Structures are given as C-alpha cells and as structure tokens.
Amino acid sequence: MMNMIKLGKTDQMVSRLALGTWGLGSDFYGEVELQSAIDTLHAAVDCGINLVDTAPNYGNSEEVLGKAMEGIRDKVVLATKCGCLKYPGGSYKLLTPVSMRIQLEESLRRLKTDYIDLYQIHYPDKNSSMAVAYDTMNQFVKEGKIRAWGVCNHTVTEALDAADAGAVSIQLQYSLTKRGIERDILPVSKANNLAVMAYGTLIGGLLSGKYTGPRTIGTTDRRPMFYTEFKEENWPKSEKLIAAVREVAEARGVSMPSVAINWALSSPYVSIALVGAKSPKQAQANVEALSFSLTAEEVAKLNAASF
Numbered sequence: 001m002m003n004m005i006k007l008g009k010t011d012q013m014v015s016r017l018a019l020g021t022w023g024l025g026s027d028f029y030g031e032v033e034l035q036s037a038i039d040t041l042h043a044a045v046d047c048g049i050n051l052v053d054t055a056p057n058y059g060n061s062e063e064v065l066g067k068a069m070e071g072i073r074d075k076v077v078l079a080t081k082c083g084c085l086k087y088p089g090g091s092y093k094l095l096t097p098v099s100m101r102i103q104l105e106e107s108l109r110r111l112k113t114d115y116i117d118l119y120q121i122h123y124p125d126k127n128s129s130m131a132v133a134y135d136t137m138n139q140f141v142k143e144g145k146i147r148a149w150g151v152c153n154h155t156v157t158e159a160l161d162a163a164d165a166g167a168v169s170i171q172l173q174y175s176l177t178k179r180g181i182e183r184d185i186l187p188v189s190k191a192n193n194l195a196v197m198a199y200g201t202l203i204g205g206l207l208s209g210k211y212t213g214p215r216t217i218g219t220t221d222r223r224p225m226f227y228t229e230f231k232e233e234n235w236p237k238s239e240k241l242i243a244a245v246r247e248v249a250e251a252r253g254v255s256m257p258s259v260a261i262n263w264a265l266s267s268p269y270v271s272i273a274l275v276g277a278k279s280p281k282q283a284q285a286n287v288e289a290l291s292f293s294l295t296a297e298e299v300a301k302l303n304a305a306s307f
Contacts, residue, residue, distance in 0.1 A: 018273065028059065045076065057085065100133065151170050163193065273289070
C-alpha cells in the first residue's frame with residue numbers, strides 16, 4: 001500500500017515516493033528507448049506512485065511523458081518547472097512574466113495536457129523580480145492553468161518569501177552526501193507548510209550499488225557534472241558510503257536504493273522522496289523503500305559514513 005500525504009497546503013494527495021524523469025529524457029543519464037520510458041511511467045503508476053516530476057530542460061522528458069500519460073492523465077499528479085532554459089552548451093535563468101507564460105504554454109503543449117498540478121520555479125533568477133514571479137504563479141492558478149506552485153533550490157530567505165506568496169512545496173537536494181540543509185532550510189520549510197521534495201537521494205545512482213569505480217563524463221551520460229561524488233578525487237569517501245549502505249541493505253535483505261530512499265524519508269522534515277527510474281524494474285524496486293523503517297542504529301551507521 002502506497003503511503004500518501006497532502007501536498008503542502010493543498011488538498012492534493014500524493015505518494016511519498018515520486019518518480020523523477022530526468023533519466024527518461026535521454027539527455028543526462030544515457031539513452032532510453034521511448035517504449036521503455038512509457039513502460040516505466042506505467043509501472044510506477046501501477047505501484048501506486050502518482051506524483052511525477054519533470055522539467056523542460058530534462059532532454060525530451062516532457063514529450064515522453066506527454067505520450068506516456070495518454071489514457072492515464074487522471075492518475076498522475078504532474079509536476080514540471082520553469083525558469084531554467086537550455087541552449088547548446090549551457091543554460092540560463094529567466095523568470096519574467098512574459099517568459100514564464102511562454103514556458104508554461106510550451107510545457108502544456110509538450111505534455112499534451114491543459115493543466116499542471118504543481119508548477120515549480122526551478123532556480124531563483126537574480127535578474128528578475130522574484131515577487132513578480134510569485135505573483136505570476138498565482139495568476140496561473142487563478143486562470144486554472146496550474147493547480148498549485150512551488151519552488152526549487154531556494155535559500156532560507158527565498159523560501160520564506162515564496163511561502164508567504166503562496167508556494168506549497170520546495171525541492172531540495174538531500175542525500176547522505178548533502179546533509180547541510182538539516183540545520184536550516186529543512187526545519188524552516190516544515191514550519192512554513194512547504195512540502196519538502198528531496199531529490200538526489202540516490203546521488204545519481206551512486207547508491208544503487210552497481211558502480212565500482214569513478215566515472216568520467218561521457219557523451220550522453222554526464223552525471224559526474226552534477227554529482228561530483230563520481231569523480232576520482234571523491235571516490236574514496238564515496239566508496240566508504242557505498243559500503244555502509246550495502247552493509248545495512250544486506251543485513252535487512254533489501255536493496256541498496258531502498259535503504260537510501262528510506263533514510264531520506266526517515267527525516268521528520270522530508271515529505272516526499274523524488275527518485276528517478278529508467279526502467280519498469282527500477283520503478284518497481286524503488287517502492288520497496290516504503291516496506292520497512294530503518295532503526296535508529298541503522299540511521300546512525302549511515303550518518304557516520306555520510307560526507
């Protein structure tokens with residue numbers, strides 16, 4: 001039975017395990033065949049996962065989801081983003097009202113839907129008025145284009161401003177190598193009714209257990225650019241963490257990813273773990289994380305190996 005939770009201050013009920021779809025966009029984590037991507041979404045939904053997260057700059061993820069949701073749109077709480085635009089070789093941030101409207105209409109077209117359940121500001125834009133950006137989000141809600149809005153990668157001050165303006169959620173990178181936010185923005189977010197969506201829990205697949213050495217940046221698999229734990233200079237610490245997760249997993253008879261996901265969800269501040277999958281098997285396996293609870297001793301062992 002899937003664990004469900006209200007999405008912040010809304011009445012939308014969402015699964016505590018969400019499907020991240022960056023990996024389905026054939027952009028950052030290697031190529032994925034269209035039918036496999038479609039099957040992955042359907043497998044996740046069949047397992048009870050209803051919250052699905054994407055973004056315009058996740059390769060062709062939005063187009064893939066548009067095809068995959070045909071006939072099951074009502075079973076999906078769809079989250080996408082705005083404010084981070086790609087160009088060959090890089091990206092830039094833009095949150096003017098005109099740009100945000102264009103971005104929203106383009107996402108609706110690619111996703112083949114007439115509304116977004118959760119529209120999120122991907123990154124703050126230092127060159128745009130965030131107050132105006134938040135007002136624009138509220139206007140989209142009034143128009144029925146989106147049901148609710150949230151933010152990602154905000155500082156404490158930015159998160160407080162967003163919450164006051166009407167945001168219902170915040171996406172933050174949180175894992176056994178990214179625990180600094182436990183001291184400030186996690187408790188602040190909870191206190192201000194922002195549902196925390198933790199991403200990067202598996203550290204780009206590092207804690208899947210299938211990597212035995214550092215990785216270099218490839219043509220289609222570029223995860224070391226975002227997850228520096230894969231780099232050679234960081235590998236000794238990564239290796240110790242992998243060993244600790246493996247030890248807990250083997251003692252319990254569960255998978256390594258489920259241990260890492262369960263660790264994130266054990267935080268009193270985390271509402272949702274946002275976890276990617278590139279195959280139906282991976283989507284189904286991730287759900288195992290909801291079938292047990294780590295003990296205090298197991299959490300302490302994992303925390304001791306974190307960095």
